[in-house]
Amino acid sequence: MKRTKAFISAILLLSGISLGAQNLSDLRVSEIVAQNENGLVDEFGERNGWIEIFNTSSGTVRFGGCYLTDDPGNLKKYHVPTTDRTTNVGPRQSVVFHASGKSWQGSFHTNFKIGNGSTVYLVSNDGKTILDELKVPADLPADNAVVKVPAGIKKIDSEIRTTATPTPGSYNGDVDAKSNSEIMKEKDPHGWVLSLISVSVVFSALFVLSIIFRLVGNLSMKAGKKKEKPAKAAKGRKAKPGEMTPEIAAAISMALQQEFGGEVYAAIAMALDDYLGNGVHDMESFIITISPSAGSQWAAKTQNFRQLPR
Amino acid sequence: MSTVVESLKQFWYFTGFANATWQNLVMILIGILFIYIAIKKEWEPLLLVPIGFGMIVGNIPMFPGLNIGIYEDGSVLNTLYQGVKQGWYPPLIFLGIGAMTDFSALISQPRLLLIGAAAQMGIFGAYLLALALGFDPNQAGAIGIIGGADGPTAIFLSSQLAPELMGAIAVSAYSYMALVPVIQRPIMLALTTQKERLIRMPSPRQVSQKEKIIFPVVGFLLTAFIVPSGLPLLGMLFFGNLLKESGVTRRLAETARGPLIDVVTTLIGLTVGASTQADKFLSLTSIKIFGLGLTSFIIATTCGVCFVKIWNLFLKDGKKINPLIGNAGVSAVPDSARVSETVGREFDPNNHLLMHAMGPNVAGVIGSAVAAGILLGFLS
Known part of the structure; x- marks a missing residue:
């Protein structure tokens, strides 16, 4: 607590000094x-x-x-x-x-x-x-x-x-x-220069971002493989149909995080159903019920605690 | 008796019936049409209902000087309208969008970012056409951003570059976003062959939490350093995403993507709708803006799809991209990605393109914010 207070005080002090000086x-x-x-x-x-x-x-x-x-x-x-x-x-x-x-x-x-x-x-x-x-x-x-x-x-x-x-x-x-707009009207009346520059900048920015994330992805996959090796050796088998693999967990997580509306949720659920071989929901007409294989602990006391801000 | 008659006369002058013009009635009918489309067709109801009702509110004929109109300083509507006018609603919406968007699809296939860039051509196509039609560069830039298919960005940029056109631009942008399925489908079908529509893309890899946390930080640093003028939008978008992905600010992320964005969307929709007062909205300029907006959507979709087709010429089999996800580069999250999924499944019911289309879709959000920053830097 003391450390937090000291940290906040230091930040406030520093920001105050720098703001004053800057102004x-x-x-x-x-x-x-x-x-x-x-x-x-x-x-x-x-x-x-x-x-x-x-x-x-x-x-x-x-x-x-x-x-x-x-x-x-x-x-x-x-x-x-x-x-x-x-x-x-x-x-x-x-x-x-x-x-x-x-x-x-x-x-x-x-x-x-x-x-x-x-x-x-x-x-x-x-x-x-x-x-x-x-x-x-x-x-x-x-x-x-x-x-x-x-x-x-x-x-x-x-x-x-x-x-x-x-x-x-x-x-x-x-x-x-003259305003920037008036200057552009004189210098670039048809707008080609601005358009070409802008398109180039948009492409460059997103291209660089894609390169960076390709590298980050490669590094992440390499790190992931290193971690997985011992586990795989121990398991030595492929995931069975209906088994909750990390890929499927990620797909479900992504699907649930999107706010697509009912029909897309249903489409995703049906796709998962196809993939998992009827492993995820009960066979009831017009009702899709996700039934987890393990207990969800939905009624556990810890689930009722209000999370405090950190 | 005469006092009563005089009072009734005076009362009559204050009623909407005495002050109504045919333009007001036209705008009220358009507002009702928006609400009808939103409820009946469920096209962007979260936006079209507030905008449609706002149009009705803004076009209730009234005696000027009562200090209740949206353009009258200090009125309630005017106060709420400041969020649009000063441009602080859009960044708040971007905060919510960032907190609800999962960039995994994009991080797992970063090459799809380029489709988001290609689809921004609609912005600059409309910019060139607007200049040819006699608009000033700042107005042309504000109109062009409709092609970004991103309502908050359109409102933000038009409030900075051409506030006088903001009502028409915002309504145009949101209307065409609602019509994305209608506009994009025929273009996608016209530009693709049967063989291309059946291309199956490899499943995206699983993305680690670390990558998801790195993305908003690196993405923000890179784009903001290149286009500092896009800071309000890019900063809030990536900040919202960091709240979501950090894993330690769940409550903040939930507030940003829930109550906050709902409140701001309601206010922005209502006030943008109310800003379309007939005397300021019904004009040849507005008609031109609507025409240019439609054109920009068409150009954006065409460029997105064609870009993928051309790119495919250089890709090996197994790495090829289904051009039906090219349309998703025009932001309009997640409607345009949903169009990719729907059209794709028409030709192959087992080919799910949604996950792949979400990549260019969210790249389009970043791309349009970057494009807005560039236009702001050049023209403000």
Whole structure:
């Protein structure tokens, strides 16, 4: 019992650690405006530089406890409050921090300001691990932003650009980007390429599976033969008609496990009846009764016990 | 007096009689037809009864805004419909299918997996035809999966790729699955010779428990690594099978293949049926989908049977495969395998093909889930 508890605790601990780490590592410093003269206004009517954090994952990430800083020598410069329930960022969503230098104005106001040439670091809740960073070019004009734009097939990689049209809190990628279906319509209008690839993949997957199970089957049969040899030598005879061999037991087991309906059960029972020479059921009109040669112990007390989950 | 008349008038406006359209009545008649077929002919009654009744439920004419319709956010039906819309009913059904499927027939003759692969051609044949008819690739992919003859897979894929077509696709898939004996038999007879129908296949060997346990683990790892987008279906299918074969989780397996799958099948059938509201369902697009669905079944059956015939050219006597099990590659477990058995026994009453046909049959389930994963990866 102690071992089980310890095992479960260890698993929970490990999964918690890895999940936390995985989630936070999905955060990116995705956009920064250092000199905000005519752009985003905060809830106090002020314009400050701002920092956008983007969640690249498909799950919500809670980033309370993380740190933001512009000083590599002080990674714990601004601590995002852990008690604030709004410090969540949804899947593929972003949040904006105002670099106002007035952290008392709210969780989304940093205690430092930024300027051209600053580098903003997003630091994990351990205060040591830098999750991501973005440098503001020294010559970035006012109201322009440095952004990370999703790139590559999976849109996981990114490239850094500057833009005169900042998008605080919005997706930095091409919002007019084509869907996979539209791309396929252009590249493969008649569908032959996709069909050929798909058929090949289906065949390959099932072919490999068949090869693996041929090998597994061969190994299993070899192992089975080794085990059977001494038994056969002792017996030295063939199974008689009506005898319950492993093959017949397997056939009955398989038949009973399938939910085919009455007529198929009847067909299987009749086939077994043919094979076993009337050995399995009583000769009664329209009634098939499987009569085991040995007692089934159906009324034994152990059969009435409820099986507990393990 | 005038108040009474006004109230009665208002009541009248809320009744189904005042709001009925001929399209509603047509859909209600189709629903009744489904129920009739299910009860009278016993064609897929577990699916056609809930779907048929769902069609009636979904097409009761009503005054909009009462927050009871399936497409009205927050209504009871809408809440139940989320399992279809968000695609979490199909994986639960796959869990049950995995827990009730015995892969022994397939494990004992792994070569039969390839028949399951060949029968998936119906999916891609229908995909090509749907594109030619002007459907977008995502819609064509969702329509093509009807050829997989697997209702949960069809619902799952259409909910992800083309939710607007899901009702027609689901009804089409389940209808043709119910009609498998009618569709497949003539094709099988047309494509096979008397000599081929009499081929007797060697008895499948006994499969050890170890092999049965290894199968879901290896099968899942392999297929999921190749097509991660098929994870919800493949994962649940193989997980269910592991519950069944592990021998230590009997209660979980029994729940998955019993009460769980029954509950989900009831809900999926009812809500899919109810989603076929006349204004969204009765259209030229639906007719096209039904035509393409039938075509995909025909292509799938043809490819399955022809594949075995061609394969037989390279096999020695005694190892040849009866082409009558080729049709079973189109999933539709276990109906298509039952068709193989029935047709086979018409020509040789002592030639039982059921056990052999179950191999490609369950391979078809894996194949269609893999195909769905590929389409999802390319088109979503």
